[in-house]
Amino acid sequence: DAGVTQSPTHLIKTRGQQVTLRCSPKSGHDTVSWYQQALGQGPQFIFQYYEEEERQRGNFPDRFSGHQFPNYSSELNVNALLLGDSALYLCASSFYNEQFFGPGTRLTVL
Amino acid sequence: ELKVEQNPLFLSMQEGKNYTIYCNYSTTSDRLYWYRQDPGKSLESLFVLLSNGAVKQEGRLMASLDTKARLSTLHITAAVHDLSATYFCAVGVGSQGNLIFGKGTKLSVKP
Numbered sequence: 653d654a655g656v657t658q659s660p661t662h663l664i665k666t667r668g669q670q671v672t673l674r675c676s677p678k679s680g681h682d683t684v685s686w687y688q689q690a691l692g693q694g695p696q697f698i699f700q701y702y703e704e705e706e707r708q709r710g711n712f713p714d715r716f717s718g719h720q721f722p723n724y725s726s727e728l729n730v731n732a733l734l735l736g737d738s739a740l741y742l743c744a745s746s747f748y749n750e751q752f753f754g755p756g757t758r759l760t761v762l
Numbered sequence: 763e764l765k766v767e768q769n770p771l772f773l774s775m776q777e778g779k780n781y782t783i784y785c786n787y788s789t790t791s792d793r794l795y796w797y798r799q800d801p802g803k804s805l806e807s808l809f810v811l812l813s814n815g816a817v818k819q820e821g822r823l824m825a826s827l828d829t830k831a832r833l834s835t836l837h838i839t840a841a842v843h844d845l846s847a848t849y850f851c852a853v854g855v856g857s858q859g860n861l862i863f864g865k866g867t868k869l870s871v872k873p
Contacts, residue, residue, distance in 0.1 A: 685860065685861075687861075693865060693866075694766075694850055694863030694864055694865050694866050695850075695852075695861075696863070697862065700860060708856075710860070742804060742805065744861075749793055749812060749854070750807065750810050751795070751807070751861060752807065753797075753804045753805040753806075753807075755803070756803075756804050
């Protein structure tokens with residue numbers, strides 16, 4: 653079992669650009685959640701996808717959007733990047749009560 | 763709004779000593795998680811606590827949950843250097859699995 657995978661590992665963008673991050677869940681997991689972790693902070697919930705629909709959303713602006721595909725993989729899109737969007741973006745897949753986190757994508761906005 | 767508070771935020775320990783990390787949360791939840799994070803790495807699941815009075819142990823770490831007090835503890839026994847990391851507690855919100863995290867406790871174990 654490959655576990656949760658994310659791509660790319662690192663990404664550098666400039667302000668105003670758009671970015672897409674990708675996540676493949678653990679085998680058998682149908683729910684994908686995205687979190688943003690700023691340096692020195694705990695992860696913050698962005699949104700969760702289940703059956704290709706956004707099921708729950710945290711306190712993030714509409715610039716953050718996502719998608720889930722029929723194979724349960726997911727994308728996180730961020731438009732009009734700001735310096736404050738620089739963070740580690742974590743994807744977690746879940747089945748019932750346990751969430752497993754991927755290795756993350758480190759996004760740097762210059 | 764659910765708030766999760768951990769203390770201490772920084773903990774420097776000597777090898778062989780015992781210590782406890784506390785996690786308080788502000789509203790009712792029946793799911794409490796502990797994760798470990800090494801620098802630059804992702805989150806590793808340590809414990810999932812699903813009921814009042816739940817206690818789980820793995821090696822030198824033991825976690826417990828008191829849902830009435832809205833308190834979970836992570837106890838470290840006879841610390842070793844390999845336990846140096848940041849430890850997060852997280853509380854499950856509703857039935858959908860959304861987690862609210864504390865700020866983390868950065869643990870440094872010195873010889």
